Amino acid sequence: MERETISVTVNGRAYERAVEPRRLLSDFLREDLRLTGTHVGCEHGVCGSCTVMMDGVTARSCLTFAVMADGAEIETIEGLGSVEAMHPVQQAFWEKHGLQCGFCTPGMLMTAVELLKANPDPSVDDIRDAISGNLCRCTGYQTIVESIQYAAKLMREDGP
Amino acid sequence: MKPARFRYLRAASVNDALQALAENPDAQILAGGQSLIAMMNLRLVKPACLIDINRISNIGYIDEDGDGVAIGALARHNDVKHSPLIRERCPLLTEAYESIAHHTVRNRGTLGGNLCHADPSSETPAVMVATGATLMLQSLRGQREVGAEDFFLGTYETARRQDEMLTEIRLPGRRTDGWAFAEISNRHGDFAIAVIATTLRIEDGRCEAARVVASGVGEHAARLEPAEEALIGGPIDDARLDAAAAAAAGAVDPHSDSHADAAYRRDAIAALTRRTVRRAAARCD
Structure with a gap:
């Protein structure tokens, strides 16, 4: 199976992973990085549950392939705040x-x-x-x- | 669902993309992906190869082009929506963007991708036809210009050939034309139930030229010529508005779906024609 190696910064932490081109950014975050705070509702860009920040602006992570985020800075809900220090x-x-x-x-x-x-x-x-x-x-x-x-x-x- | 497997190619330049298109007859271009990836997730489409153009620099421009505007292939919807140059020279497009998608989708989606996708309920094709835009198509074989009216051929079908990339959209300057865009949809930013984009030229109180373009009620955005003919040749008064609205409703053959039946869409077209013509007439210089 063809895989591409990508480098992504998520909530300030750098990750390098090999992904199939068809891997959605939402699945990459949830399943490869185990950051399950990003939710997947409709998986075709209608519900907005999977919204993350990509290079400072919001993006639908279900309408983005992880390979498209190579080199990008991603922020997810996990990076926003913590129970002790809420945003x-x-x-x-x-x-x-x-x-x-x-x-x-x-x-x-x-x-x-x-x-x-x-x-x-x-x-x-x-x-x-x-x-x-x-x-x-x-x-x-x-x-x-x-x-x-x-x-x-x-x-x-x-x-x- | 998840998308089917595909080969992924990343283009570093327009020439790179054209080369990849020529070498991979089963390839599609991936721009913002806001329609394509949704359709791939639903497995409505299964392209064998995607050519990602998002890394190509300098093709997201919005520049002066004579008295018009030239828009690069990767200009994102939000850049176009908020461009002062487009507001000045093609305000119809700015007005249409009030009804186009949601902010997050507009961050990534591109005008060029939207046009090539040619969704039958899309707003931007109607604006292109109403303003007489020109689309520049490039391949290794050369470059050609296609007028917007000849570009949209059917549902998800355009005049773009497989090895061609839409590299630039050219919008003519407004001159003295009035313009107006109106849409009916279930939810602000959703797919349109019916769209009308209108441009008018009035000289000495007489309507000299008119384009009344519908979207959402046929296979692709198209001029409603009987409505245009009803407007040309005299002042935009109540009689002409009534005639144009009736002619517009008679010129479309809409479908029924879960959002609206054909009769509703036909009524919507009449109402939107009346609204846009009235507003466009008031905006003629």
Whole structure:
């Protein structure tokens, strides 16, 4: 079986692995690197659960082959924060009940982080537009929108 | 599901890609992959070989081209969407991008890939036809230009030959034309149920030229000539709007699916024609 050797930095740590060209980045992260925080919902780019950062912008990891990420810097939900030191977006989702089953949450958080980097004070419409590519079947989105608004507030207060 | 196996080739230059296309008649180009990989995951397509063009430098440009714009093969949707040059010279495309995909998909997806994919419900082909864009196709045999109207041939089918790569999209300058884009979809950013892209030229209160282009209601984006004829030759008044809307609805033969039936799509085309013509007329200089 033909394999390609790729070097990828994930959450600041460098990895070198041989992968089949058809290996999706989502499967590479979950199965080869055992980083199972990135979730795979629909596997055809509709649900947004598998969203990760690739070279600083969000990407659907199910619509990216791992070979395409050769040399790239990937950030996943595992790199965002820890239970002891949560990222403000994680803190906000916790406090405002921005999740129920938690399946869409990694994608929602990565998308929210990208939004807040570009727009520290988003309107409700901005938030709804930003998460329009992420499906949640539990919350009705209301508490997710509130969480992102609250995260923006935390990050503004926390900022330099 | 997972994609079927394929050979993976990485092109370092356009020439590299053209060489690989010539040597591998079973190959497809991999640009952003936002449609292709989804279809591969569903095993709707199983290309035996992919030529990854993402490493080719200097083909993601958006440049002035006379009074128009030249867009390189790898220009990402978000770059095109937010380009001030395109907003100034081809505002119809900027307006269309309000309805195209979601932010994350636009980070990776390319305009060139989207056009070559030729999804029947895609927005960008309608804009290309409405503005009279030219597509540059290159192969080891040489380069040729194809007008957008001649490029889209059917569902997922274009005039691009197997060994050719779409290397550049040329949009003409706007001059005095009015423009408008409107779409109906189930969810903002989703596949379109119906799309109309309209350009108009009005001189001394008289409509001199019109393009009314539909997408989502046939095999590919296409001009609705009866609607255009109903507009040309006089002022854009209520009578002409009514005639154009009726002509547009009569000119399409839409399909039914789980999102909308044919009758709904036909009504949508009439409504979108009315909306876009009215808005385009107000925007004529």
